[in-house]
């Protein structure tokens with residue numbers, strides 16, 4: 001469905017994206033996870049045909065575009081524009097227009113006639129918790145609702161691929177959950193979804209995730225596999241006051257505070273067994289399930305080196 | 306090029322304008338306000354400049370020259386006499402200037418030489434000196450025609466306009482010029498801000514992710530503003546006609562056509578700016594420098610084009626205001642037909658085509 005091959009984007013000498021490659025199949029929810037400045041937005045912009053990459057290419061269906069397209073009319077990047085829906089991070093909707101006006105505008109940019117527009121409206125409205133607020137100015141809507149309206153605006157032309165760049169930033173947890181339900185409905189209808197986020201809990205909803213750091217993909221897998229491959233020996237939790245000081249110096253162990261507990265990860269299983277014998281207190285340690293946050297901190301921030 | 310998309314963009318822009326009345330006020334009320342303000346101020350300044358006349362020739366020609374000053378409403382001949390110290394006289398008698406006609410005035414005319422007259426003015430009063438000099442220039446032209454019966458052919462047509470402003474009434478001359486300057490500023494500012502706003506708030510990114518092409522976007526953006534601009538033209542026109550009693554001797558259809566071409570040229574220039582600028586603050590500055598200043602200084606509104614250095618004379622050719630000013634002054638003050646304005650009209654049309662094309666070329670379909 002979508003493939004990115006060895007994509008690099010330079011702004012001057014600065015590499016915002018470095019040799020990124022991945023494949024996304026139809027109906028998949030694919031997540032790009034990374035700190036601010038990791039290159040998520042830049043990658044999405046290239047896939048939407050909004051930026052010309054310095055190197056590499058993007059394939060959507062049979063259409064290939066990349067650095068050889070100079071951004072003029074009739075190039076392949078233009079061809080895919082009728083097939084994609086895009087919700088940008090910086091801007092979603094015009095605040096001084098009503099919900100309906102924003103939708104109408106989005107629909108007429110796609111050359112949609114009134115009949116189809118009405119049908120799409122009804123169809124999309126059934127998923128949204130908008131009620132009779134379609135005549136309200138978007139600027140007056142709560143941010144969670146606004147994001148839903150923006151998603152709908154990106155969906156009017158029934159695109160195959162939907163790019164969502166931090167769609168839930170600044171939205172309440174409940175509204176985020178609602179939003180993710182919409183995303184799942186879309187995926188179940190066969191839409192391919194590429195979404196960026198820096199909320200770890202919602203990244204769990206992605207079928208596959210690519211972790212980005214400084215323009216590079218440093219890990220790419222399903223959330224479960226990522227957790228497993230990052231912490232093959234699990235994470236051990238122990239209350240802080242019980243930890244003997246000498247353990248803190250232990251080179252084969254990384255250790256970080258987590259609530260009232262300390263979490264520990266061993267890099268050497270044999271040594272871990274030795275340590276257990278030396279410090280009986282370690283028998284009290286319990287295995288905790290790693291979260292994506294742990295994975296992220298471990299891989300992206302390089303917590304334990 | 307898809308008309309539906311262009312309409313959608315125009316319609317959306319119209320909604321933005323409706324929701325933000327400041328734009329409308331700026332676009333429609335401001336031009337009228339400025340024209341009234343400047344029109345009145347300039348009108349007051351230049352009437353009744355008191356002068357004294359020292360006629361040392363006492364000939365037929367010198368009396369004709371004096372009668373030209375009599376007829377003009379700009380000057381009042383407060384005193385006639387003979388003064389050896391003009392400067393003191395100006396100070397003591399509370400007059401603005403003294404005209405000295407030398408004793409060989411008529412003799413020189415008869416010999417076919419250019420006669421010299423001396424105009425001693427109080428240079429400290431700029432408000433009077435500026436207009437006085439321009440009227441003096443007008444009188445000089447009349448004098449050449451009426452007194453020195455050589456066939457005087459001015460090099461640049463715009464100079465001859467004074468001849469049709471028989472009474473040398475400043476508002477006749479200044480209000481049509483003012484009209485073009487004000488419309489230019491308003492139209493260039495409005496459009497300069499509209500596309501740069503889309504860059505600034507990030508909505509351009511969304512527009513670019515749709516199949517919308519540059520021409521649709523540019524024309525859709527210009528359309529609502531050209532309608533507003535035409536409304537402003539209408540109001541300014543009514544103000545000029547009714548408020549300042551300015552005659553309109555030409556053809557209204559040509560006038561409308563000229564206004565439309567003129568407005569769209571500036572709207573297109575504003576569009577080019579807002580495509581290049583990408584932020585409203587920068588767009589504003591660029592609009593000022595590339596729109597306001599040349600239009601004010603180089604269009605012939607303040608300084609006559611024929612007296613500019615050659616480089617600037619050529620440069621004025623790319624200014625829509627230069628051509629529009631020429632058309633408007635012609636249409637207001639002369640019974641001009643198509644033959645008299647076709648070349649500036651054509652120039653406006655060409656400038657338009659070039660600008661829209663530059664805008665289209667400059668408009669990349671990617672975010673840099």
Ligand SMILES: Nc1ncnc2c1ncn2[C@@H]1O[C@H](COP(=O)(O)OP(=O)(O)O)[C@@H](O)[C@H]1O
Nearest residue numbers: 011016034035036037038039040041042043673
């Ligand atoms: N147009 C640009 N010019 C220069 N640098 C840019 C531009 N766009 C993004 N960058 C830089 O590229 C890096 C990646 O940005 P971005 O893709 O927006 O990251 P993310 O979306 O993951 O936060 C950042 O360091 C950013 O400053």
Ligand SMILES: [Mg+2]
Nearest residue numbers: 040041042089
């Ligand atoms: Mg981003």
